[in-house]
Amino acid sequence: MITGALLAAAAGAIALSLMASLRAPRCWLATVLASTLPSLAAAAWVLVSGGTWEWRSALLVGGESMHLRLDGVSALFLALLAVVGVAGAAYSREYWEERAHPVSAAAGRCWWSALLLCMGLVLLCANGLHFLIAWELFALCGYFLITLDGQRREVRAAGWLYLVASHTGTLALFAFFSLLTARTGSWDLGPMRERAELAPLFWLALFGFGVKAGLFPLHIWLPSAHANAPSHVSAILSGVAIKMGIYGIVRFSGWLPAPPAAGWVVATVGVGSAVLGVAFALGQHDLKRLLAYHSVENIGIILIGVGFAMVAAAHGQAVWGALALAGGLLHVWNHGLFKSLLFLGAGSVLHATGTREMSRLGGLWRAMPWTASLFALGAVAISGLPPLNGFVSEWLVYLGMFDAVNQPGATVVAAIPAIMLLAVTGALALACFVKVCGVVFLGAPRSPAAEHAHDCGPWMRGSMLVLAAGCVAIGFAPIIFWTALHHAVVAWQGTWTDVPAPESLMTLSLLQMALAAAALAGAAWLWRRAHRGGWARAGTWDCGYAAPTARMQYTAGSFAGIITEWFAWILRPERHEHRPEETLPQRAAWQEHTPETVLERIIQPCARVVIWVSAGARRLQHGRTHAYILYLIVGLAALAILTLVWGR
Amino acid sequence: MNSIIAFPARLAVWLLLAPLLPGIINKVKAWVAGRRGPPVLQLYYDLARLWRKGVVVSTLASPGFIAGPAVAWVAVLAAALLLPLGPLGASLSFRGDVILLLYLLALARFCTAWAALETGSAFEGMGAAREVSFAVLAEAAVVTAVLTLSLQSRSVSLSAMLVPAAGSGTLLLAVGLFTVLLAENCRVPFDDPNTHLELTMIHEVMVLDHSGPPLAAVLHGAAMKLLLFSVLLVQAVLPVGKLPPAAGAGALVAGVLVVTVAVGLVESLMARVAFRRVPLLLTTAFLLCVFALLIAWKGGAA
Numbered sequence: 001m002i003t004g005a006l007l008a009a010a011a012g013a014i015a016l017s018l019m020a021s022l023r024a025p026r027c028w029l030a031t032v033l034a035s036t037l038p039s040l041a042a043a044a045w046v047l048v049s050g051g052t053w054e055w056r057s058a059l060l061v062g063g064e065s066m067h068l069r070l071d072g073v074s075a076l077f078l079a080l081l082a083v084v085g086v087a088g089a090a091y092s093r094e095y096w097e098e099r100a101h102p103v104s105a106a107a108g109r110c111w112w113s114a115l116l117l118c119m120g121l122v123l124l125c126a127n128g129l130h131f132l133i134a135w136e137l138f139a140l141c142g143y144f145l146i147t148l149d150g151q152r153r154e155v156r157a158a159g160w161l162y163l164v165a166s167h168t169g170t171l172a173l174f175a176f177f178s179l180l181t182a183r184t185g186s187w188d189l190g191p192m193r194e195r196a197e198l199a200p201l202f203w204l205a206l207f208g209f210g211v212k213a214g215l216f217p218l219h220i221w222l223p224s225a226h227a228n229a230p231s232h233v234s235a236i237l238s239g240v241a242i243k244m245g246i247y248g249i250v251r252f253s254g255w256l257p258a259p260p261a262a263g264w265v266v267a268t269v270g271v272g273s274a275v276l277g278v279a280f281a282l283g284q285h286d287l288k289r290l291l292a293y294h295s296v297e298n299i300g301i302i303l304i305g306v307g308f309a310m311v312a313a314a315h316g317q318a319v320w321g322a323l324a325l326a327g328g329l330l331h332v333w334n335h336g337l338f339k340s341l342l343f344l345g346a347g348s349v350l351h352a353t354g355t356r357e358m359s360r361l362g363g364l365w366r367a368m369p370w371t372a373s374l375f376a377l378g379a380v381a382i383s384g385l386p387p388l389n390g391f392v393s394e395w396l397v398y399l400g401m402f403d404a405v406n407q408p409g410a411t412v413v414a415a416i417p418a419i420m421l422l423a424v425t426g427a428l429a430l431a432c433f434v435k436v437c438g439v440v441f442l443g444a445p446r447s448p449a450a451e452h453a454h455d456c457g458p459w460m461r462g463s464m465l466v467l468a469a470g471c472v473a474i475g476f477a478p479i480i481f482w483t484a485l486h487h488a489v490v491a492w493q494g495t496w497t498d499v500p501a502p503e504s505l506m507t508l509s510l511l512q513m514a515l516a517a518a519a520l521a522g523a524a525w526l527w528r529r530a531h532r533g534g535w536a537r538a539g540t541w542d543c544g545y546a547a548p549t550a551r552m553q554y555t556a557g558s559f560a561g562i563i564t565e566w567f568a569w570i571l572r573p574e575r576h577e578h579r580p581e582e583t584l585p586q587r588a589a590w591q592e593h594t595p596e597t598v599l600e601r602i603i604q605p606c607a608r609v610v611i612w613v614s615a616g617a618r619r620l621q622h623g624r625t626h627a628y629i630l631y632l633i634v635g636l637a638a639l640a641i642l643t644l645v646w647g648r
Numbered sequence: 649m650n651s652i653i654a655f656p657a658r659l660a661v662w663l664l665l666a667p668l669l670p671g672i673i674n675k676v677k678a679w680v681a682g683r684r685g686p687p688v689l690q691l692y693y694d695l696a697r698l699w700r701k702g703v704v705v706s707t708l709a710s711p712g713f714i715a716g717p718a719v720a721w722v723a724v725l726a727a728a729l730l731l732p733l734g735p736l737g738a739s740l741s742f743r744g745d746v747i748l749l750l751y752l753l754a755l756a757r758f759c760t761a762w763a764a765l766e767t768g769s770a771f772e773g774m775g776a777a778r779e780v781s782f783a784v785l786a787e788a789a790v791v792t793a794v795l796t797l798s799l800q801s802r803s804v805s806l807s808a809m810l811v812p813a814a815g816s817g818t819l820l821l822a823v824g825l826f827t828v829l830l831a832e833n834c835r836v837p838f839d840d841p842n843t844h845l846e847l848t849m850i851h852e853v854m855v856l857d858h859s860g861p862p863l864a865a866v867l868h869g870a871a872m873k874l875l876l877f878s879v880l881l882v883q884a885v886l887p888v889g890k891l892p893p894a895a896g897a898g899a900l901v902a903g904v905l906v907v908t909v910a911v912g913l914v915e916s917l918m919a920r921v922a923f924r925r926v927p928l929l930l931t932t933a934f935l936l937c938v939f940a941l942l943i944a945w946k947g948g949a950a
Contacts, residue, residue: 363768365710372710376762385755386748395751399744402804405795412945416795423750423791424784430758431780438765438776444708504742511740511748515726522722523715529861530714534702540767541706541857554765554773562781566927 003053003070006042007124010035014117021109025098028109032089032116036082039120043079046070047484052491054126062129064187069126072491073254076329076484077240077247078123080336083470084239085116087463088232091344094459095351096148096230104148108230111148115141115236122244128177128187135173135244139166139212142241146229158224161599165221169211173248176204180256191255191494199257205248206266213245215303216273219296220599223280226292227356231347234288238295239340243332246302250329253310254492263314267307267414271421273300278428279567282435282560283594287346287356290436291339294382297425298335302328304418305397308404311411313493320403322499325492326485327396333481334389334474338381341467345375348460349440352453358436358556363445367453372441374464379433381471384426387512387519389474394426399502428563435559444550476516479509557592564594572597658736662728666871667691669878669908670841676912691871695864703860709766716763717862720756721869727752728876732807732883734900735893741807746794749806750787753832756869757783764854775853782831782838782850785930789828792937793821797884799944810880811889816947817940822885824936826910829877831930833870836915838926878907 013035020027046053052071059066070078089112098105118138125131143166147159179201181187192198207218214222222242226234253262277296284290305328312321348371349364350356365372381388401422404415445451455461474481482501490497542548564571573594580588595601620631671688678685687693705713727749732738738745761776796817797809831838834851841852855866882888882903888896921929 363708365712376712380755380758383754383758384751385758386751391748391751395744395747398747399804402744402747402795402798405798406802406804416941416945419795420788420791423787426751426754427780427784427787430754431777431784434758434761434765434776434780437762438773442708442710442712442762442765443768502743504744507740507742508744508748511726515722515752518726519719519722523718526718526861526865527711527714529699530703533700533860536702536704537707538704539707540769541704542767542769543771543856548769550768552770553768554770554777559773559777562777562927563784 003042003045003051004055006038006045007053007068007070010039010042010120011117013038014113014120017113018110018117021113022106025093025105025109028113029089029093032113033086035116036086040079040082042070043075043082044484046075047072047079047487050483050487050490062133064127064129066130067126067188068124069190070124072484072488073250074123074247076332076488077243078120080243080333081116081119081123081240083466084236084336084340085112087340087344087466088112088236091235091347091460091463092230092232094457095232095347101148104150108145108148108233111141111144112236115145115241119240119244123247126189128181128189130187131189132170132173132177136170138241138244139163139170142166142237145233146225146237148230148233149228152228154224155228158221158228162221162225165211165218169208169218169245172204172208172211176201176208179204189255193255193257196257199259199262202253202256202258202262205252205256206262209245209248209252210269211245212242213249213299213303214242214296215245215269215299216276216296217598217602219273219277220596220603222295223284223289223292223596226295226343227286227289231288231343231350234292234347235340235343238292238343239336242295242299243336246299246306246332249303250306250492253306258310258314260314263307263310263312264414265307266303266310267418270300270303270305270307271418273297273303274425275300275421275428276567276570278425278432279563279571280594280597282428282432282567283564283571283573285358285556285593287349287358287361287436287440288343289356290358290432291342291346294342294429294432295335295339297429298331298339298382301394301397301422301425302331302335304328304422305331305393305400308397308400308411308415308418309492311414312400312404315409315411317404317407317411318493318496318499320400320407321493322400322486322489322496323396323403323502324400325489326482327393327398327400329488330396330474330478330481330485331390331393334381334393334471337467337470337474338378338388338390341378341464341471342375342382344460344464344467345371345378348456348464349453351456351460353447353449355447355449358439360447361440361445361450362443362447362550362553363441364450364453365441367451368441368455370455370461371464374461374468375441376437377468377471379437381475383430383433385430387475387516389471389478392475392478392508392512394422395508396502398422431563432560435556439554439556439559443553446550446553476513477509478512479505570597572601654736655739658729658733658739661733661736662725662872662875663868666875667695667868669874669904670871672905672908673912673915676909677916680913680916691867695868698859698864698867699861701860703862706767706769706857708768709857713763713766713857714862716759716766717858717865717869720759720763721865721872723752723756723759724869724872724876727756728872730806731876731879732810732889733879734883734888734896736897738807741805743804746798746804746806746809750790750794753873754783754787756873760851760854760866763858767857769857771853772856775850775856778850779854782926782930785927785934786828786831789824789930789934789937792934792941793825793828793884796821796937796941796944799941807889810883812887817943818885820936820943821940822881824933824940825877825881825884826907827929827933827936829874829881829907830911830914831926831933832877833874833911835911837918837921837929840920875904878904881907 017031055068057066121134281293309325381390384390384394401415404411576591578589729739764772764776839850
């Protein structure tokens with residue numbers, strides 16, 4: 001009852017914000033806040049109480065009566081949507097302000113509200129037809145937000161690719177929901193695990209939702225869309241919108257029966273996405289594109305947890321299955337928080353310097369101390385390092401998989417390589433974020449733009465602080481969030497009710513806090529000690545080299561060079577080399593660019609074949625009537641022969 | 649009561665005994681080369697002097713340049729305290745502590761590499777890039793070793809994992825972990841702790857610009873990390889936990905000494921491998937751990 005009232009309030013406020021968006025920016029921000037607070041409260045209520053809220057109405061939409069439902073799984077995603085939605089809205093007030101973007105600022109606010117509304121509906125709808133409608137509207141809102149800055153050619157290209165990829169996924173979902181309805185006789189959705197004949201439909205759902213989630217190799221749209229969208233849009237796309245794909249996979253693997261191989265496939269795809277996502281990220285030199293590839297990686301980590309939970313469910317092993325799923329679902333929150341934080345940080349850099357190219361940045365900590373420290377916090381969190389939240393979710397996933405290793409049965413075979421590759425992913429992500437932080441924020445500025453940067457204002461800083469606080473809270477006190485995770489797990493698999501919180505979670509909470517305190521104390525102590533004995537500033541020693549320049553610093557490409565060489569088999573970097581020649585060389589150059597291999601080496605060649613074939617077919621049509629009559633006669637003759645030979 | 653005494657004892661072992669190891673290694677190297685060599689306690693003198701000195705900081709460096717070594721030192725110490733010390737046991741033991749230990753070492757790596765990039769020096773960037781890149785392979789090897797131990801003990805807690813001796817794969821595991829120890833502690837054949845000024849350096853080049861107390865924190869942290877890996881290696885191979893306390897302590901000390909002397913001997917008798925070969929050597933270490941894992945797994949199934 002409370003949940004319903006809260007959700008109604010949220011819906012009313014978001015409708016008001018749609019109206020306010022075009023004319024009244026302040027009013028819009030207030031109404032967005034007014035809609036997210038009650039929806040956060042509703043989600044929290046469902047997650048804490050463990051209940052399910054359902055609402056059926058006689059109101060017909062598209063010939064179907066409304067059926068809304070909020071349970072543990074959808075509430076988990078709704079809470080994330082509310083937090084990132086309001087943080088991004090506050091950020092956009094300064095980042096995409098009226099003066100700098102007179103035309104698109106209002107449109108951006110309007111589509112932002114629409115996006116929040118549609119994603120909320122996707123989470124609430126328990127009717128296949130309405131789910132599809134909400135899904136399609138949500139995809140369209142995403143398109144309009146990505147192309148807010150439609151003047152630029154690459155933005156339009158990115159938007160177009162997003163739209164095409166998104167609709168390919170939606171096509172699979174159309175097939176999925178129609179087949180489901182054809183077999184069950186109703187558009188109504190809900191738990192139907194006992195109907196084993198529905199199992200093969202899972203593959204359609206995995207493809208359709210997988211495109212949205214951006215798992216490898218269906219991620220082709222993701223890097224360009226996230227890189228070219230305005231940064232607050234990148235934040236919500238990466239933080240929440242791709243999680244809708246995860247929501248679909250979790251939702252329908254929980255409600256429908258899954259084929260026996262499903263869990264293995266999901267886990268394998270997850271491992272592949274994790275490792276290859278971070279490998280591609282290492283090859284990038286565009287700050288936001290790099291972050292976009294990290295989304296592929298983190299989606300992989302989430303799917304490892306979900307996949308192992310599905311395997312556990314198939315083998316009837318509740319304890320470690322619940323751990324893996326809880327880890328995966330907590331990573332949904334964590335990734336939503338720290339990735340939005342990182343995208344907003346990247347947006348501040350872009351706002352201050354006008355470039356996303358890492359080789360033109362450097363030394364920004366001096367001009368942008370807030371952005372630099374908040375970005376560093378996000379980097380520590382996304383690398384899965386203690387004492388922040390990324391470590392907690394990866395720790396839960398590890399714990400689930402280690403338990404799988406120590407169970408008798410076939411699960412060992414999958415869990416051992418998955419653990420190894422998850423560890424490798426962690427080390428690679430660390431390498432990548434050391435590179436980003438070092439090249440962007442440390443050292444000497446590599447261009448005048450970086451030299452004259454300025455820090456972001458209170459709105460942008462405030463929204464980043466909110467997200468950073470979320471990262472710290474989950475990192476320090478994961479035990480508080482266990483109840484919520486437990487209820488989400490139970491909503492996914494009703495029989496896993498008696499799984500207790502891992503007893504070491506409390507210890508971990510205390511340890512993380514102690515570690516943070518010790519690190520702060522240690523740093524303060526060393527700082528004071530260093531100042532006591534005499535503190536002098538001098539140029540970087542650099543082995544005594546007298547005239548270092550900013551151009552001599554290690555670049556992003558050279559930093560990642562060793563690892564990208566290991567992955568050259570899939571990254572296929574394009575290199576342009578201009579060697580120094582003669583005794584007194586005029587100039588030398590070296591360029592390296594990592595393409596989106598799947599798109600440029602697989603999809604585009606296939607598309608070219610299709611275009612070539614259709615161009616050949618077009619030659620048949622030339623406007624000469626006698627030839628058309630010949631086609632008719634040949635066609636008739638062929639039909640006649642067919643009927644005469646095989647027709648009897 | 650026991651824990652009240654044991655905790656300071658453990659802390660003392662890690663803080664006070666760790667700088668002994670590099671001294672022993674240097675003594676072994678000097679002995680092989682027929683020199684007298686620096687005193688075994690040389691690192692203690694160095695640390696004491698550095699701690700009193702002033703610092704010179706690059707004009708480019710942010711406060712993170714000082715915070716990096718401090719946080720790295722805290723992380724290594726925290727990881728060390730999670731590791732059981734023979735009869736002294738671990739300060740804290742819980743399910744999944746081994747994962748925390750691995751990630752604390754990763755945190756230390758992040759902070760060291762961060763501090764290296766503060767100065768904008770190409771040398772230090774190079775060192776940081778190598779450190780984080782080779783750590784990927786080392787991490788794979790370590791996690792495989794951890795999986796082996798976990799399979800043998802059917803546990804995810806260090807104090808239980810390190811009790812039984814490794815089965816028939818002991819030798820493979822020992823060689824694999826020893827190689828990782830050499831790589832992670834920047835020893836020959838991966839790195840040469842004697843020189844700073846070569847293009848092929850890894851760890852030593854990252855700390856070129858540190859001085860005074862921060863350099864002391866870096867050096868002491870490195871010594872603790874060496875002791876940590878030696879203790880881990882010895883306990884993974886020898887059944888220290890099953891012996892009576894006195895014998896266990898003796899075995900642990902003797903084992904750590906053997907590892908230290910072995911490091912010194914390797915350093916005296918081998919040259920550094922060509923830079924391109926480093927990944928190959930680490931992959932070999934990983935494969936050795938994989939074979940140990942396979943033996944543990946199949947042995948457990950039989």
